[in-house]
Amino acid sequence: MDKRNHLTMVTAWISVLAGLGWVFSGVLNGWLLRSQIALPSQFVNLVVPKTFANTTWQMIQPWPVLLVVFSALALISLSALLLAFSARPTKGKTTPPHLGFLAIWMCIVIAAFGTALLTSLGDIIATWPPARLAWMLERVEPALSSAGYWGIVWGWVPALIGSRILRLAHRESSDAPESGHPRAILSFAAVLIAAVLTASLPLAEHSSQGAKASTPEPVPAPTTAPLTFGSPEVSSAFQEVGENWCTGDQVSITWGEPEGATGHRGMSFQLRNSDSTPCVVASYPDVAFDDANGNAIDVLIVQGGSFMTDDAGISSITLKPGTSAQAFLGWNAMAAAGDTRTGTMLVAPYAGTPRQSSPVDLDIIDGGAVSVTAWEPVIAAK
Known part of the structure; x- marks a missing residue:
């Protein structure tokens, strides 16, 4: 196998590893914050950064699964595209390029930022118009911060693995004729996945709201001596009600x-x-x-x-x-x-x-x- 084909195969594996790490961090973060394990949220976010918004897990199925898959595909495609363009050969030389550890790591960090931007754009569209204009970008900064922190904390793992494999491939592969990176295909795939991810947020939000609005409130069974540890479903406080006031089931x-x-x-x-x-x-x-x-x-x-x-x-x-x-x-x-x-x-x-x-x-x-x-x-x- 020639050096260019080695580069193409390894960059694909690097992108897939980055996508799996992105999903693992986000899913584990959500599970730890909602499980019975008493861990402070600050510690959880520090060890496994939050790559998916809290509202993702509150949506109806299959949207939580689809949003996780679309987000991972966006990160994979953006990572592959950035790695492909970063590996452009030097003009006038026939030796295939070699991506270093830091270059791969930076591509993964930028791809994480891009994925967070696409998710934030879809979230803005899904919640438009905002309650207040000043709050329109309230979720953008936390999403970008989490994405950047994830890239720094965990993005080096696929970068290190990929750089080591590429170094071995550069030494051992033959000098067979080169075949170019499919940059046009990667660009088309990245644009398509980005559009799907951005459009899926409004669809998920509207589907969840519609399902919640159409689901009747459960009627609690009457009991003679209820034993309640949580807050009651109806407050015991008295409120004088006006004509045609909205009730909780409306x-x-x-x-x-x-x-x-x-x-x-x-x-x-x-x-x-x-x-x-x-x-x-x-x-x-x-x-x-x-x-x-x-x-x-x-x-x-x-x-x-x-x-x-x-x-x-x-x-x-x-x-x-x-x-x-x-x-x-x-x-x-x-x-x-x-x-x-x-x-x-x-x-x-x-x-x-x-x-x-x-x-x-x-x-x-x-x-x-x-x-x-x-x-x-x-x-x-x-």
């Missing part, structure tokens, strides 16, 4: 990603009218928290704004079918050493109606305090 609730700045935190969540008739929201949301073990925690809920959020107060909002309102959570970073962090957040349109829940990973602990704003309409970006 809406679907989605959660955004938390945002941090100088020791402060903020997070948005949206309420969508999934019923066939209009309904009204005119209150503060009903919010509760469970820890990562499923036990209810005592968190003081303050109605109003915070350092990261603004509260315009209660206003009557009529939601037509398919339209949404939003609210914002704000809190200060809490010292969680030795305490179990929040693992579930429960939200209802107002106190006294069924809550909906979602897994979260927030630095909110028992005895902490958070602020919540009143429901406000979602303003479409111009």
Whole structure:
């Protein structure tokens, strides 16, 4: 086999190894954060960086599997394309090029950045219009940081293996006529996979929202002496209800990603009218928290704004079918050493109606305090 064919085969294996490492890190990260093993999220993210967003695992099947596969294919194709163009021979020389360890490593890091950019673009399209324009890019920086950190921490492994094999191939292979890298085919494949990955995020998001809206809320079986460790499905607090107010079984609730700045935190969540008739929201949301073990925690809920959020107060909002309102959570970073962090957040349109829940990973602990704003309409970006 000639040296060029050796280079083509080894770069293909390097790209596949990088894609497998990308999937392994992301899947293991998600499993460790959701398992019963009490490991701090900071430690997990440090050892096995998060290559897939938390929302990936909350989508309906088969989208979690498809998004993982598309993401891995994007990384593989981008790595192969970058390696192919990095191995261009010197003009006037017949010796095939030799890719060094650092060159391969940098190609893998750049491919990881490219994959994160494609995922972020698909996420922006899927959640358009954003709750606030300032939050449109809230998931981009964490995704790029995780991708770059993964490339530094784990990208060297396929780079080292590939550079060693290429060095042996360079010494032992014959000087048979060269066959060029299929750069045109690689370019077409990379563009096609990039488009599929970017387009799959909006399809996955819309499919998950549609399935959640069409699934009826389970009716709990009556019991004489319920034994509850987590937060109740309906708050015991009293809320005076107005005419045609939205109830928990008329809406679907989605959660955004938390945002941090100088020791402060903020997070948005949206309420969508999934019923066939209009309904009204005119209150503060009903919010509760469970820890990562499923036990209810005592968190003081303050109605109003915070350092990261603004509260315009209660206003009557009529939601037509398919339209949404939003609210914002704000809190200060809490010292969680030795305490179990929040693992579930429960939200209802107002106190006294069924809550909906979602897994979260927030630095909110028992005895902490958070602020919540009143429901406000979602303003479409111009």
